[in-house]
Amino acid sequence: MKERNLSLGGILLLLVVLIYAGVLLLAPVAALVSNTFKDGFEPFWKAITDPEALNTLWLSMRLAVLASIFNALLGVMVAWVLVRHNFFGKGLLNALVDLPLVISPVIVGYVMIVLFGRTGWLKDFPIKLAFSWEGMLVLTVFVSLPFVIREIQPVLAGMGKEQEEAAYTLGASPWGTFWRIVFPAIRHALTYGIVLTLARSLGEFGAVAVIGGGTQGSTESATIYIYRSLNDRNYAGAYSMALLLGVIAILILIIMNNLRVHKRGG
Amino acid sequence: MAQAVAHRDSVSQTNNPQMLFWGLRSSVIIYLSVMIIMPLFVIGVEGLREGIDAFWTSITRPVAWSAIWLSVWTAGVMAVINIIMGTTTAYVLVRYRFWGKNLLNSLIDLPFAIPTLVTGVMLTLLYGPQTSVGKFLNDEFGIKILYSNLGIILSLLFLGYPFVIRAVQPVMMKLDASQQEAAHTLGASQFTTFRRVILPALLPAMITGGLLSFARALGEFGSIVIVSGNIPMKTQTAAVYVYAQVEGDKMASASGVSLVILLIALITTLGVDFWYKRNKRVGKKL
Numbered sequence: 124m125k126e127r128n129l130s131l132g133g134i135l136l137l138l139v140v141l142i143y144a145g146v147l148l149l150a151p152v153a154a155l156v157s158n159t160f161k162d163g164f165e166p167f168w169k170a171i172t173d174p175e176a177l178n179t180l181w182l183s184m185r186l187a188v189l190a191s192i193f194n195a196l197l198g199v200m201v202a203w204v205l206v207r208h209n210f211f212g213k214g215l216l217n218a219l220v221d222l223p224l225v226i227s228p229v230i231v232g233y234v235m236i237v238l239f240g241r242t243g244w245l246k247d248f249p250i251k252l253a254f255s256w257e258g259m260l261v262l263t264v265f266v267s268l269p270f271v272i273r274e275i276q277p278v279l280a281g282m283g284k285e286q287e288e289a290a291y292t293l294g295a296s297p298w299g300t301f302w303r304i305v306f307p308a309i310r311h312a313l314t315y316g317i318v319l320t321l322a323r324s325l326g327e328f329g330a331v332a333v334i335g336g337g338t339q340g341s342t343e344s345a346t347i348y349i350y351r352s353l354n355d356r357n358y359a360g361a362y363s364m365a366l367l368l369g370v371i372a373i374l375i376l377i378i379m380n381n382l383r384v385h386k387r388g389g
Numbered sequence: 390m391a392q393a394v395a396h397r398d399s400v401s402q403t404n405n406p407q408m409l410f411w412g413l414r415s416s417v418i419i420y421l422s423v424m425i426i427m428p429l430f431v432i433g434v435e436g437l438r439e440g441i442d443a444f445w446t447s448i449t450r451p452v453a454w455s456a457i458w459l460s461v462w463t464a465g466v467m468a469v470i471n472i473i474m475g476t477t478t479a480y481v482l483v484r485y486r487f488w489g490k491n492l493l494n495s496l497i498d499l500p501f502a503i504p505t506l507v508t509g510v511m512l513t514l515l516y517g518p519q520t521s522v523g524k525f526l527n528d529e530f531g532i533k534i535l536y537s538n539l540g541i542i543l544s545l546l547f548l549g550y551p552f553v554i555r556a557v558q559p560v561m562m563k564l565d566a567s568q569q570e571a572a573h574t575l576g577a578s579q580f581t582t583f584r585r586v587i588l589p590a591l592l593p594a595m596i597t598g599g600l601l602s603f604a605r606a607l608g609e610f611g612s613i614v615i616v617s618g619n620i621p622m623k624t625q626t627a628a629v630y631v632y633a634q635v636e637g638d639k640m641a642s643a644s645g646v647s648l649v650i651l652l653i654a655l656i657t658t659l660g661v662d663f664w665y666k667r668n669k670r671v672g673k674k675l
Contacts, residue, residue, distance in 0.1 A: 124483050124484060124561050124562060124563075124564040124566060124569075125566050126483070126484065126485070126486050127484060127485060127486065128485070128486055129485050129486070129487055132579065133481070133484065133485045136477060136480065136481050136485075137481050137485060137487060139477065140474075140477055140478045140481045140493075141493075143474055143478070144478065144493065144496065144497075144550075147543075147546060147547055147550060148496060148499050148500070148547065148550070149496075150515055150522075151508070151511035151512055151514070151515050151547070152499075152511060153515075154511055154514040154515035154520070154522075155507075155510065155511045155514055158514045197420060200413060200416070200417055201417050201420065201421065203413075204413060204414050204417040204418075205417075208410070208414050210414065210418070216418070216421050216425075218658070218659055218662045218663075219421070219425050219426070219429075220421070220425070221658055221662075222425050222428075222429075222655070222658070223425075224605060225601075225604040225605050225607070225608065225654040225655075225657070225658050226428070226608060226651060226654060227607070227608025227609070227610060227627075227628045227631070227647075227650060227651075227654075228608065228610055228611075228628075229608070229610045229628045229629075229631050229632045229635070230432065230608065230628070230631060230647045230650065230651060231428060232635070233631060233635050233640075233643055233647055234428045234431045234432060236635060236640070237431055237435055237640065237644075238431060240640075244431075264424075265424060265428075268424060268425075291406065296406075297406040297409050297410075319501070322501070322502045325504065326502075326503065326504025326505065326506070326507070326611075327504075328504065328505065328506040328610070328611040329610035329611055329614075329628065329632070332632075333632065333635055333636075346504055346506045346507075346611070349506055349507070349510065350506065350614075350615075353510070353615065361510065362510065362514070365506070365507045365510040365511070368503075368504050368507050369503055369504075369507050369511075372499070372502040372503040372504065372507070373499070373502070373503075375502050376495060376498055376499060376502045377495075379495075379498060379502070380495045380498075
């Protein structure tokens with residue numbers, strides 16, 4: 124479809140879209156910003172530098188970074204195997220990779236408790252996964268699992284396996300082939316996938332709320348902190364943390380946008 | 390001689406990555422099975438542990454059933470509005486040149502980046518009964534958005550906005566201009582061209598995006614738990630119902646609803662995947 128200058132009908136359509144996007148996306152953001160800074164900048168600063176709040180933010184960041192590293196490593200492996208190999212059940216497995224995007228986080232949390240809870244199927248599992256941050260990490264990895272895989276797959280499929288095979292024929296090791304042939308090709312897609320993973324992990328609430336139990340000081344993430352603050356009527360705390368997470372999300376959005384330009388160029 | 394053969398063997402072994410690939414493939418299959426197949430298995434077994442009758446009883450309890458139904462119909466309403474508005478947005482973004490287009494295009498991804506719980510907080514601050522907008526809508530029109538089904542649909546619309554747009558946009562960009570011009574030359578109006586030429590080409594992508602947003606919305610928790618007020622039988626969705634049961638340590642009553650919601654989401658996504666691939670193949674043949 125060719126790009127055109129606005130016609131009269133085009134202006135009408137554009138207006139409809141701008142109003143819709145404005146009411147749906149921008150108005151809520153504006154409401155959050157104006158409420159947080161209702162009494163100036165100081166209450167916001169006080170609320171987010173509160174040690175308790177900082178603690179929860181620190182936990183969220185730790186979870187997000189660890190989950191991103193893990194999903195980056197495993198995601199490359201999974202994508203490569205799903206593109207280059209053929210095996211029985213591959214189609215189904217490939218389709219199911221999207222499951223974490225549509226399964227309710229609450230239900231995943233519930234599954235973890237069924238497995239590792241006090242009376243769970245695997246209650247004697249050596250690592251304590253229910254009501255612990257390790258359990259929250261596993262769930263964070265789960266909810267953000269598809270992003271890296273789905274970004275890398277099309278790139279690998281597009282480049283074909285000829286270059287890799289040529290490298291082996293010329294005597295390169297698998298490791299060398301990966302670093303010299305595969306990695307440079309998937310670099311931008313991988314970065315993009317990691318950014319998406321970070322965004323998703325930082326904002327996870329349902330799953331970690333179920334499995335972490337939200338014990339203050341140990342398993343309370345930033346999102347759980349917002350939820351508890353709302354219930355405790357600590358509105359300054361809730362809005363400030365929500366705004367902070369929102370700002371981080373917008374920063375991530377800007378990075379995504381720049382990366383997309385790179386991806387298209389590369 | 391023997392030494393040379395042995396040497397060649399060791400070289401070919403280090404250069405032959407078959408063993409490594411086999412190990413890699415097995416690890417990936419095991420990893421995906423543990424992370425993805427196992428949860429499905431657990432939900433299936435837990436849901437049907439006491440038999441079909443018990444499963445049926447647990448999901449037909451009025452509170453459970455109304456939660457499932459609420460999730461399904463709100464997600465359905467969202468998907469329909471989303472298909473219409475998403476396609477319109479994609480059309481404007483692809484078709485016209487205007488100032489601020491790149492900004493609008495990046496803004497579309499906001500719901501992907503922003504935590505859903507934060508969405509809930511934002512909607513509360515915009516439409517809550519104490520806020521100026523909320524008060525205005527309530528006094529002038531008697532519309533209550535917060536703690537009502539409208540609030541649920543609104544959160545889902547926020548959440549689902551990018552899905553249809555991002556599915557339709559690439560297809561729209563590739564649309565052949567010559568067909569549209571031909572239709573025009575043959576005397577078709579702009580609207581007829583849209584209805585008879587553009588729309589049929591876009592329909593698969595529109596439905597794919599719509600169904601994906603539907604599946605995603607079915608399990609939504611973070612924003613809804615804040616805006617809906619969670620009144621059982623009225624504004625409690627399936628995901629919130631499951632949460633309430635788990636928190637109350639009533640694991641058995643969570644299992645049935647979990648299984649139903651999971652099945653609907655799974656059938657929708659796998660269906661989309663299958664249907665999309667088939668359509669692509671048909672498209673190639675043409």
